[in-house]
Amino acid sequence: MTERAPYRTIARVHTDFPSKFGVPRQSGLVPELLARVVFEPDFRSPDAVRGIEGFSHLWLVWEFDKSVSGRDWSPTVRPPRLGGHDRLGVFATRSPFRPNPIGLSSVRLVSVESAGEEAPVLVVGGADLVDGTPVLDIKPYIPYDVHPDATGGFIQTHPESWYRVSFPPELLGRVPEDRREALLGVLAHDPRPRFMDDSSRIFGLPFAGLDVRFTIDDTTVRVVDVAPLTPEPGAAWPGYR
């Protein structure tokens, strides 16, 4: 075995997702989702990001700390995109349940906040991350990372579903204006944690301090209520009811 020291958290990502429920399955699916990458005090230096604005995209290397407990992994997993029926090798998927809980996301660099106590803060688009996720590394996305001819296995043959979203205007009005596009994008991608055929069930998506309640059938996500998110202390996040 290799002896290595534990890796350090260099930053944390701040997003509108207090829990895994509703987080897009891959980075880039909902480009309107913005996130702030806030460096930990030991790594908070304008020098360390000098020149980063020259890159349009970044890689975030992060840790699955919310969805994985301890060292759970299995050689095979059931990707949600395959309906949860078929097993694939863990290294043929991006499942969180891996030997090392390392996540990888490509995000668009929107801006670098250079003022304020937390500066420099990286504002990024398309992040598929739970609020507070620890970041292990940030690297520029470079032209050698582009493989336009890449074939995507089960991901190419089972394209992400898009649902119609029915969101009554009076409910949409309860969502902060600058979060509406992102929320519509999240809903259109079917935010349920796992495929379930029950159109009468009401799901609750915690997002930006709100509990967004919806039903879903074969074609349409229907929002039925938007309420402030008030989890009981110590309770699990709403998820589905």
Added chain:
Amino acid sequence: MTERAPYRTIARVHTDFPSKFGVPRQSGLVPELLARVVFEPDFRSPDAVRGIEGFSHLWLVWEFDKSVSGRDWSPTVRPPRLGGHDRLGVFATRSPFRPNPIGLSSVRLVSVESAGEEAPVLVVGGADLVDGTPVLDIKPYIPYDVHPDATGGFIQTHPESWYRVSFPPELLGRVPEDRREALLGVLAHDPRPRFMDDSSRIFGLPFAGLDVRFTIDDTTVRVVDVAPLTPEPGAAWPGYR
């Protein structure tokens, strides 16, 4: 601080580079370079790679264990591509000297060896890795990773140099036939560790058990000798003389 356990080595990469000298600066630069990803016994299972052949490219998440000692990092580094003169923030580069010594390479999946004691072994093309590099994770490269419009900062404005390679046939004959294209590719990219203006100097590139000696001027790499690689026990690899 986050408490986390040290990550485990799941596999090791085997390549023709016994040392960092000559390793391409990025994955994919020399597609002919083949590498074998050999799983450690605890992770050696055909199940764990089931379905991986459906993907043309993979991500290797690995550790800079050869070029970095301990926890050396600096907020700024001097990318070799900028001639070693200009400083950039470490997170705007892929420098090995980072807070967490995590490397990221996209490689082409050439084949999966399913027979033999070490099976399953992944054979990949374009790897920019030293022989024996520990791998922390393997993930499929998926269509969401493709950002054809990505702008590449200093990497786009300072394209990789290509040199003419003069390789006398009698010397090329000493290189195993299946390694010749890869070696020519490595030489064409200027394998010197750092820009040095000395056309009389003879460099020694350790590659595939050989010591490939060459000079280099503004336009041309000239191979002057190819000899078996026989480092003295305990000695550093040849590098340059």
